[in-house]
Amino acid sequence: MAIRHVVTEGDPxxxxxxxxxxxxxxHIRELMGxxxxxxxxxxxxxxxxxxxxxxxxxFVAEPEPDRVYYMINPVILESxxxxxxxxxxxxxxxxxxxxxxxxxxKMKALDLEGQVQEYExxxxxxxxxxxxxxxLEGILYTDKATDIHEPMEEMPEEGDEQEA
Numbered sequence: 001m002a003i004r005h006v007v008t009e010g011d012p013x014x015x016x017x018x019x020x021x022x023x024x025x026x027h028i029r030e031l032m033g034x035x036x037x038x039x040x041x042x043x044x045x046x047x048x049x050x051x052x053x054x055x056x057x058x059f060v061a062e063p064e065p066d067r068v069y070y071m072i073n074p075v076i077l078e079s080x081x082x083x084x085x086x087x088x089x090x091x092x093x094x095x096x097x098x099x100x101x102x103x104x105x106k107m108k109a110l111d112l113e114g115q116v117q118e119y120e121x122x123x124x125x126x127x128x129x130x131x132x133x134x135x136l137e138g139i140l141y142t143d144k145a146t147d148i149h150e151p152m153e154e155m156p157e158e159g160d161e162q163e164a
Contacts, residue, residue, distance in 0.1 A: 001030075001033040001034050001036070001037040002034045002037065002038075003034070003037055003038050003041050004034050004035070004038045004052040004053075005052065005053070006038065006042060006047075006051055006052065006090050006091060007050065007051055007052065007053055007091055008091050008092070008093065009091055009092045009140065009142070013050050013053060013055065014050055014051070014091055014135070014138065014140060015138045016050065016055060016138050017136070017137055017138050018048075018049055018050060018055050018056055018057045018058075018135075018136045018137075018138075019055060019056060019057065020056070020057050020073050021056050021057060021058055021072050021073055021110070023114070024072055024110055024111075024112065024113065024114035028056075028058070028072065028112075029112050031049075031052075031054060031058075032058065032060055032070050032072075032112065034052070035047050035049075035052055035058075035059075035060045036060045036062070036068060038052060039060060039062065039090070040062070042090050044090045045061065045062055045063055045128050046059060046060065046061040046062070046063075046128045046129075046131060046132040047059060047060055047090060047132070048132045048133075048135035048136055049135070049136065050135055050136070050138075051090060051091050051135060057072070057073045057074065057136045058070075058071060058072045058073070058074075058136075059071050059074070059132035059133070059135065059136065061125075061128050061129060061132055063124055063125045063128045069119070069129075070111055070112050071107070071109040071110075071129070071132070072109055072110035072111070072112075072114075073109060073110050074107055074108070074109035074129075074133055074136070075107065075108050075109070076105055076106070076107050076129075076130070076133060077105075077106045077107060077108060077118075078104075078105065078106040079102035079104065079105045079106075079130075080102060080103060080104040080105075081102055081103030081104055082100055082101070082102065082103060083100070083101060083102070083103045083123070083127070084098055084099065084100045084101075085098070085099070085101075085127065086098060086099075087099045087127065087131060087141045087145065088141075088151070089131070089140065089141050089142075091135075091140065092140060092141070092142055094150060094151075095142070095148055095149065095150060095151075096148070096149065096150075096151045097141060097142060097145025097146065097147060097148035097149070098145055098146050098147045099127075099131075099141050099144050099145045099146075100144070101126065101127045101130045101131075102126055102130060103122060103123065103126065104120065104121065104122040104126055105120070105121050105122075105126045105129060105130060106118065106119070106120050106121075107119045107120075107121065107129060107133075
């Protein structure tokens, strides 16, 4: 597998709607393996096709270590509730923002074998899936976010040593 270049905000590719994957083949499986490697290398929890310059409807998500979802031609079937929390993005480095997302979603997508799978996600998992799905529509989290800012570093507790 390989680490790919991550496209950042300002590149017009991030604003285009992606096309469907016509066939799940070895090329697609290799691409998704590269995407997983790239996402992990950059300490992300999800990465979508356009973020690596591929205008296809696919993304990889790993909301917690070793729980990986490969989503090809995903469709959000249902959404429920609303939750507001902080988000960041590999394509918008150095910033976070507050985004409202559904609390629960139901999705279907093809897996790496080209089989249709249905999923139900809630909480952080739902947030990750919606964030990556938006990339396939040419939407960045910053389009929906309020209070976009640099992440705050945690202040050391009294008595903790600070590096100079």
